[in-house]
Amino acid sequence: MAKGSGLLAKVQQLRAQVDSYEAGDVMGALDIQDSISDILEELSGKTGLERLASLIRHLLPLAQALSQSSLESQALTLLTELTEGLEQYVTGRLSGKAYGELIRKHEGELRRFTGRAPAPSGTRAETGTVSGAPPSPDHESAMTASAESGKVQEENPVEQPIAEPYPEDYFSAIIEDTKLLEQFYTEAQEHLEEAQATLVELEYDATNKELLNTIFRNFHTIKGSSAFLGLKNIEETAHAVEDLLAIVRDGKLILNKDLIDLIFRGMELLKNLLDTMLANDYQKTAMEASFRIINIYPYIRLFKKIKEQYSYKKIGEILAEEGKIQPEVLQKVLQKQRETDKKVGEILIEEKIAKPEDVVEALKKQNSLANRIKKSGIVKVSNEKLNTLIDIVGELVINQSMVKQELLNLQVSETTERSITQLESITTTIKNLVLSMGMVPIAEIFNKLRVVARNTAEELGKSVYLELRGEETELDRNVIETIYEPLMHLIRNSIDHGIEHAEERDRLGKNRLGRILLSAEHKGSGIEIVVQDDGKGIDTELVLKKAVEKGLVKRDEAGKLSQKDVYNLLFLPGFSTAKQVTSVSGRGVGLDVVKKNLDSIHGRVEVSSEVGKGTRFTIKLPLTLAIIEGFVTRVGDNKYVFPFSSIEEIKVIQQDELFRNDEESEAMIFHRGLHIPVLYAHRVFRETWQEPENRTMLSLLFSLDQSHYCVVVDELIGKQEIVVKSMSQTILQDCSFFSGGTIFGDGSIGFVVDMQGFLEALK
C-alpha cells in the first residue's frame, strides 16, 4: 500500500475517535493511544517527516491523561483542538507554520502533561523522553558527515522549527497530467533502485569510476525529468545529491561510510516524495498538500555544506564573500583576466582594487581549503599478487633462518654475524608489513551486514537498529571472507527469532526499536566478534522439546543437559525452533552453517542468553590464517604441528594408567576427574610405532567442543610460530586431517594438523 494515504486515513480515524470520546471511557482512551502510536509508527523513519512525528508525539501524553480523572477534561479539550488541527494540516487546509503556532500557543498547558516544554521553536525537543519512542540513532549517524579533514556535525532536522518550508507558489508549476507523472514515477523508481544497488557496491569499491558514473547519472536523470514536470522538491533533492556525487566523481572526495549513509538518506527522501505522488493518485492539489508536510531542506543543507567544504574557491570569491571587493568590480577583473592571462590576485593588486595583505590572506585561506581535499593514497593490488607475495615472504622467512643456521654453524666473522642479524630484522619487518597488507578492517563486511539487517527487518516488519562497534578492527582478508556468511546468519537469526515485533516490545515495556550490537575487538592473540540482541532470549525448554521431537536428543537424557549443551543443540544441522517456517531463517539452515564456516578457519562460537532480555553470540577467531602458533611434535620419521590454541596441557602417560572398558573399546586414562580417550597419532599419520622403552608415553591433551582427548606422539619439540603453506589438493583429498604444510628453519618440512579432521580420521 502507498505510504501517504495510510497517514491520512489514520489521522482521520484518530480524529473520529477523539470526537466521539466520552469522559470515563477507558477503552476509548486506549483506542486513542493506540491510534497515535500507530501514526507515529507510520511516520517512524520516514525521511523528511521527523518534525511532524515529533509534533504528534505531544498528543500521546494527552491521550494518557484521559485516564486520570483530574486531568481528563482539560486533556480532552486540548486533544480535540490539536487533532482537528492535525487533520487540517495533513489535508493541506492548514499550513505547517499555522500548526506549529497552534502547538506553541498551548505550550504551557502541554507542559502540564509532559512535565516538559514542547519546544516548538527549535530548541531541543523531548524526542524519546515523553512517549518512549526512541530517537533514531541511525538518523543521527547519517547526519554526521565525516571526511579526512575531520567531522562535520550538522544540526538534526528533527530539531528544526516547523516553519512553512515552501513558498506559496512553489508547487504551482506541477503539471496536471497524471499519465506523465505516473511515467515519471516509474522511471524515477527504477533509477533509485539502480542507485541503491550501485551504492551498495560502492561501499566496497569507493573509487570505481564506472559505478560513480552510474549513480551520478541516476540522480541527474531524476533531477532533469522532475524539473520538466514542475516537481521542484524532487528536483532540488536530486540536484543536491547529484552535486555531492559530482565532487566524488571528480576525485575531490572519497566516499566513506558516513557519506554513503547520507546518500542513502537522500534516496529515502526521494522515495518518500515519489510514494506521496502515487498515494495521491497523481492529483495535483492532493499531492501538493502531502508534499508540503515533507521538509526537504534540512537534508539539502547537509548536502550543500559538505559540497562547500570540498570545493575550491576562487580568490575573487573569497574576497567578495568577505566584503573586501564589490561583486561588480570582480566581474570586471575576471573579464580582464581572460584578456591578459594574468592571475586575478595580480590584477587586483596592480589595479589597487585590493590590498596586497588581503590577497595574501585569501590565498592562505584557499590553500587551507585545498589541503582538506586530500586524495587518498591508496594503490589497488590484485588478490592474486597479494597472496603470492605473502607466500613468497613466508619462504623468505624460512630461507633467512636456514641461512642463519648454516652460517652460525660455520663460525663466521663478527661482521658476517652482524649482517645476518640485520638481515633477520629486515626480514621480520617485511614479513609484518606484508601480513598487514592482507589485513582489512572489518568495516567492509559490517557495512554489508547493515544492509542485510535493514532488508531483513523490513521483510519481517520489525524495527531494528544495528549498532556497530570496532569497525576499524583489522582481520585477515581470508578470515573476513569466511565470516561474512556466519555473521549474516546470526543477524538474520536475531531479527527473526530474537527481536519481537514493535507492539509486543511495547507491551513488554521495552524500547519499540529492537537493538542488535555487532562488535569486533582484539582479544589476546585473536579477535572476538559479538552479535548481541535485546530480544526474547532462548527458551531452553522449547529448544529441548524440539530437539527431542527431532530425535537429536533422547527423552531421558534431555533433563541431564547443561544450559550450554542445550544452546549447542542450536548448531546441529536441521534444527529449527521457529513455530512457522519463515523465509528468513526458519528452515533450520543457518546456525549449523555458522559452525561449519567457523570450524574451517579455526574459529569458535559461544552462546549466552537470558529469557526476556536477549541473546549473545560470541565468535572467537584467529587473527590470520597465514601464521599460526603451533606445537611441533615428531611422530615416526616426520614432524607434525598441532594448533596451539586447542592444547590444554602436556601429559606424560604411564603404561599402567591405561585402562579399557572392554577388549574392543579404546584406551582411556582417568585424569582430573575425567575419563579421557587416548588416541595414537601414528595410526592416523600411518607412521611406524615404536614401543616406548620406559613404559611412558608423551601426549598432548586437547580440548575440543567440550570434549577432551590425549594424543600420543613420539617426541615433543616445542611451541613455534608456523608459516602455514597450502598443500596440493591431491594430498589434502587423501589426508583431510592436514590443513597445510610448513618448512622449518633447518629446511625440514612438517604437516599442520587439522584437529577436526584428525578426530574424524580416527572414527
Place this chain on the structure above:
Amino acid sequence: MKKHILIADDSDVIRSIVEQTLRLYHYDSIITAIDGQDALEKARAHKNEIALYVFDVNMPKMDGISLVKEVRAFDASTPIIMLTTETDKAKMMTARDNGATGWIIKPFQGDKFIRVVEMYLKN
C-alpha cells in the same frame, strides 16, 4: 502495602473471567466479592491494601454506583473501574459524579482489560 485488586460482580461467569485473565498475566493478589455489600465489607477490611477496584454496576444488596460512594468515603484516591453495558450511559455519569475513575463496556477483550489494569496500577 497496596497490592490487591478487588473485583465485585454478582455473575460467577464474569468474576471468574476477570479473575482468570488477571492470573494469566500474573496478577495473583485478587479479592472477589459477590455483591455490593460483600464488596464494601471486604474493601473496609483491606483498607489501604487495595490498588484497584473493579465494580459491576448492577449488583444485589448494593449497586455499584452506591458502592462507589461508600468506598470513596474512606478511600479517595484508589482508581475505581466500572464494568457496564452499552445502555448504562446515564448511570455512568452518576458513577463518575460519585467518584468512579472510568468504565469499561462489557464484553471486553482480555488483553485490553489488562492494559487498563496496568495503566492504573502504574499511575
